[in-house]
Amino acid sequence: MADLTLNDDFTMPQLGMGTWQIADAQAPAIVRDGLDAGFRLVDTAAIYGNERGVGAGVKASGAFLTTKLWNDRQGDAEAALDESLALLGVDAVDLYLIHWPSPAQDRYLDAWKALIDLRAAGKARSIGVSNFLPEHLDRIIDATGVVPAVNQIELHPRHQRRAEVAYHETHGIVTQSWSPIGQGKGLLTDATITRLAAKHGRSPAQVVIAWHLAKGYSVIPKASSPEHLRENVAAQEMTLHEDDIAALDGLDAGARIGPDPQAM
Numbered sequence: 485m486a487d488l489t490l491n492d493d494f495t496m497p498q499l500g501m502g503t504w505q506i507a508d509a510q511a512p513a514i515v516r517d518g519l520d521a522g523f524r525l526v527d528t529a530a531i532y533g534n535e536r537g538v539g540a541g542v543k544a545s546g547a548f549l550t551t552k553l554w555n556d557r558q559g560d561a562e563a564a565l566d567e568s569l570a571l572l573g574v575d576a577v578d579l580y581l582i583h584w585p586s587p588a589q590d591r592y593l594d595a596w597k598a599l600i601d602l603r604a605a606g607k608a609r610s611i612g613v614s615n616f617l618p619e620h621l622d623r624i625i626d627a628t629g630v631v632p633a634v635n636q637i638e639l640h641p642r643h644q645r646r647a648e649v650a651y652h653e654t655h656g657i658v659t660q661s662w663s664p665i666g667q668g669k670g671l672l673t674d675a676t677i678t679r680l681a682a683k684h685g686r687s688p689a690q691v692v693i694a695w696h697l698a699k700g701y702s703v704i705p706k707a708s709s710p711e712h713l714r715e716n717v718a719a720q721e722m723t724l725h726e727d728d729i730a731a732l733d734g735l736d737a738g739a740r741i742g743p744d745p746q747a748m
Contacts (some may be wrong), residue, residue, distance in 0.1 A: 500525030502706035515541025
């Protein structure tokens with residue numbers, strides 16, 4: 485499994501396991517299944533309500549662990565992270581993200597300053613953001629001189645976020661894709677994707693995950709069955725041809741599934 489080098493010189497597995505909408509009670513077993521399948525990165529968030537279960541699942545595994553600061557705690561990041569660490573059962577996380585900029589609150593800069601302090605205190609090895617647009621990134625970087633290691637954004641073949649990806653590349657920020665296979669809302673039945681799946685003898689989900697990996701993104705597909713977890717890990721074995729990637733690049737339609745970052 486490939487690793488990506490972050491701008492703080494730490495590394496992060498390129499492929500990770502998402503846990504959104506996995507219930508706390510089911511999380512330990514599902515996370516263990518994911519680790520058994522070969523995942524080495526597990527992504528959760530305070531708002532998911534499953535940090536205790538995720539922590540139980542990753543216990544003593546050495547997996548890379550990400551969690552996130554929810555919007556209503558942007559003025560109280562240290563206490564919020566302490567609560568997450570207690571639920572996860574760890575002294576520090578590998579990556580801590582501001583979940584949304586929530587610009588109407590106008591607290592994300594204060595939250596970023598707090599994350600810088602939390603990194604210095606050893607409670608988060610790396611720090612980053614989620615769902616930030618270039619204007620939000622400009623503001624926190626200009627004010628602090630600290631560039632996020634990661635920006636986790638909605639990204640899939642129908643919503644490719646090219647301006648944001650170009651910004652990340654210019655600033656040395658890893659692009660991490662959430663909802664990478666489109667939350668099952670029609671993407672996996674797209675004619676181009678099903679054609680490529682048939683061509684390679686793979687599933688549509690594997691084609692899409694392989695596209696993210698080929699683009700150099702970190703990607704965190706969510707699955708709960710052992711079969712789908714193994715399938716997602718096996719997507720790393722795929723090699724897409726240049727014309728395959730070009731065909732998938734051509735699916736971009738600006739079709740957002742999740743919320744508008746300006747409205748959260």
